Amino acid sequence: MKLKHAIFYSLVLVMSLGSNRWANATLAGTAATIDTDRQALKAVHRATTPHTGYTVQEIASDAVAVREYLSISGVVFAVSWAGNVQPDLTQLFGSYWAEYSAAEQKVAREFGHRRRHVATNNIVVETWGHMRNLRGLAYVPSLVPPGVSIGKIQQSETATRIP
Amino acid sequence: MLKRMKWLYRCASLFLLVLIFVPATVSGAGQIPGDCNNDGIVTIAEAQSAINMFLGLTPVASCVDVDRTGSVSISTIQKVISSFLGLGGGSGLPVNVLPVTVNGSLCSSATSAGYFNKPCVSVTVCTPGTSTCQVITDILLDTGSYGLRIFKQALNVPLTQMSVGADELAECVEYADGSSNWGPVQVAGVILGNEPAVQVPIQVIDSSFGIRSRGCRHADSSAANAGFTGILGVGPFAQDCGDTCASSASNGNYYACNGTGCRGTALPLASQVTNPVTLLPTDNNGVLLQLGAVPLGGSPSLNGSLILGIGTRSNNSPAGATAYPTNSAAEFTTTFNGVTSGSSFIDSGSNGLFFSVPASLLPDCGGSNSGFYCPATTELFSAADTGAFGSPSGTVYFNVGNFNSLTSTSNNVFSEVGGNDVAGGFDWGLPFFFGRNVLVGFEGANSILGSGPYWAF
Numbered sequence: 001m002k003l004k005h006a007i008f009y010s011l012v013l014v015m016s017l018g019s020n021r022w023a024n025a026t027l028a029g030t031a032a033t034i035d036t037d038r039q040a041l042k043a044v045h046r047a048t049t050p051h052t053g054y055t056v057q058e059i060a061s062d063a064v065a066v067r068e069y070l071s072i073s074g075v076v077f078a079v080s081w082a083g084n085v086q087p088d089l090t091q092l093f094g095s096y097w098a099e100y101s102a103a104e105q106k107v108a109r110e111f112g113h114r115r116r117h118v119a120t121n122n123i124v125v126e127t128w129g130h131m132r133n134l135r136g137l138a139y140v141p142s143l144v145p146p147g148v149s150i151g152k153i154q155q156s157e158t159a160t161r162i163p
Numbered sequence: 164m165l166k167r168m169k170w171l172y173r174c175a176s177l178f179l180l181v182l183i184f185v186p187a188t189v190s191g192a193g194q195i196p197g198d199c200n201n202d203g204i205v206t207i208a209e210a211q212s213a214i215n216m217f218l219g220l221t222p223v224a225s226c227v228d229v230d231r232t233g234s235v236s237i238s239t240i241q242k243v244i245s246s247f248l249g250l251g252g253g254s255g256l257p258v259n260v261l262p263v264t265v266n267g268s269l270c271s272s273a274t275s276a277g278y279f280n281k282p283c284v285s286v287t288v289c290t291p292g293t294s295t296c297q298v299i300t301d302i303l304l305d306t307g308s309y310g311l312r313i314f315k316q317a318l319n320v321p322l323t324q325m326s327v328g329a330d331e332l333a334e335c336v337e338y339a340d341g342s343s344n345w346g347p348v349q350v351a352g353v354i355l356g357n358e359p360a361v362q363v364p365i366q367v368i369d370s371s372f373g374i375r376s377r378g379c380r381h382a383d384s385s386a387a388n389a390g391f392t393g394i395l396g397v398g399p400f401a402q403d404c405g406d407t408c409a410s411s412a413s414n415g416n417y418y419a420c421n422g423t424g425c426r427g428t429a430l431p432l433a434s435q436v437t438n439p440v441t442l443l444p445t446d447n448n449g450v451l452l453q454l455g456a457v458p459l460g461g462s463p464s465l466n467g468s469l470i471l472g473i474g475t476r477s478n479n480s481p482a483g484a485t486a487y488p489t490n491s492a493a494e495f496t497t498t499f500n501g502v503t504s505g506s507s508f509i510d511s512g513s514n515g516l517f518f519s520v521p522a523s524l525l526p527d528c529g530g531s532n533s534g535f536y537c538p539a540t541t542e543l544f545s546a547a548d549t550g551a552f553g554s555p556s557g558t559v560y561f562n563v564g565n566f567n568s569l570t571s572t573s574n575n576v577f578s579e580v581g582g583n584d585v586a587g588g589f590d591w592g593l594p595f596f597f598g599r600n601v602l603v604g605f606e607g608a609n610s611i612l613g614s615g616p617y618w619a620f
Contacts, residue, residue, distance in 0.1 A: 042413055062411035084407055085337050085378050085415030104341060105381070110534075111278040111390035112514025112592070114307065114339040115585050117534070126585040129339045130508055131308040131396065131403060133492035135586065155502070155587040162407075163491055 026068065026094045027123065027140055029076050033094070034059070034068045040091045041066065051157070053148045060162055066092065067159040071145045078139035078150070080158035086127070086134060093138065096123045100138075126154070133161050197243035198258070199226035213243040257478050258357040259446045259471040261285070263304055265454065265593070266575035267464035271301035274386045279575045280514035280593040282454075284395060284469060286311065289352035290320045291362050296354065301392035304469060306452070306603055307493075307510030308396030309403045310436035311353060312336070312344055315369040316385065317392045322349035325364060327428050330419035334366050334436060335379035336403065342389065344368045345375045345382035348417075353439045355471060361442040364434060368393075373420035394512070395439075397450050397469070399493050399616035400606050402435040409435075441605055446472030448608035449615060451479045452511060456598030459541055459562065461574030465597075473602055473610040473619075481602055486612040486619040490551040493616060497589035499546035500524065506588045507548070509601065509618050513592030515580035516561055525581065528566050535566035536581040546589065550617075561594065
């Protein structure tokens, strides 16, 4: 009886984790999940821009602009944002959220800083900027397509605030 | 007859000199009685002139009789002499000056451990429309934000809660380091220097208020947590949010809270948390931050001044400064090491110069100081700053020293602190201000430097 219960709850847990991943998946998700994000963030599609090796899809809500970086094979390997506030990262990070959330709470507070770097085994999250233009970039290193430079994306292709 | 007048005059002067030792009950607000040329200072000549009015020897002038009673009272003379002696309002400084200490007496040791290059001021906060006031120190002076925020624990005068219909107004402010401030928005009477009090919406930082929004899930709960008791944002905009929050309820900043929770709300500009300097009757077109030079190797602390207004008085002339217009996020352009960034900004609340360079040029310190630069010897660099719309341009020189060596001393104030900026922008933090007059021109306001928003130096 106890074993049966354990199996049942394990199955429920696995199913809910799986469904959660599908419902929220953005990082590591497919192009279709960008539309899920757009709806969840109450955003509109602003632009689709092709680059060598990937495509950038930009969506924007009233408060924040978000760019999602989609590889040629159809996987979202990075997201960036800019706005008055951060977007809902639980939505954008999908299955990586829990890992990020645990890691960010362990990052030591450094007074006087206007930037932060959080890295886990699977995801890197950089935030920077200031009031009226808070910016960020998150990426999954293992999903970055060969030949694509995160440094270049960070320098010149992250989301810019809605003027 | 003349002799008798002189005798009377001497007696009166002596009497007044005795009076000045009685503690003056000078309110911090309002025009300084006796400051007839409106330069923020009462000179000996102005004090003499006011005494003459008191004695009936000359006609009463409105710059002495500021209460418009038709005569000059003994209490007015007391105020005039107190101002002359530097006792007026407690500071003796020109009306538009706030002393600034970097890691000095205006910073609290309870919030400043390990916090170098921390600029602090004090503000006077009052129950709106009353003389029930308190002075609060350990207020971080921040050109990178807009508006005043103070921890609830530090406030002991009642303020007026702002409402949205039947609900209470609250705000979440997020910072780029992942920290955030949550709490109700309340109207306070705020006195800066010895300027008149302004009635202004401020944020009372209180992580226990209502139900925090998602962006404020880790909101700072105490001054020690945040590294400051309050923060005074005097950047080039009036409101912390602006048009986005005026037009959309989904702005992520402002919330209407009641017993059941908090929902996003749109908020008119006038109700948003506002840079109080913009509301002053005069001296409202910008600020000038004056901090002295810091020798290489650092100093234990540094004193300076935040001077309100640009070109409004003899003490805030922008002569010699060049204005660099900014975009709608207070950003302009910096070109350094061949890389041009249009999202550069000047931020007294950042405690270093943050920019990206290859490790071959400036090695990272590694270890617990990773993110800061640790060159073997202090190196001099230059960068070009350009206005957001392409002009003007100017060269800025700065030093970067070995952060490990600097912070192994007992000093707290350093001009040569450099750190990595993750995205190729240039954050001109507090070291930029050392030995340089930096002016912040407010949006929509004019000075002889032009129309804001701009940075000038």
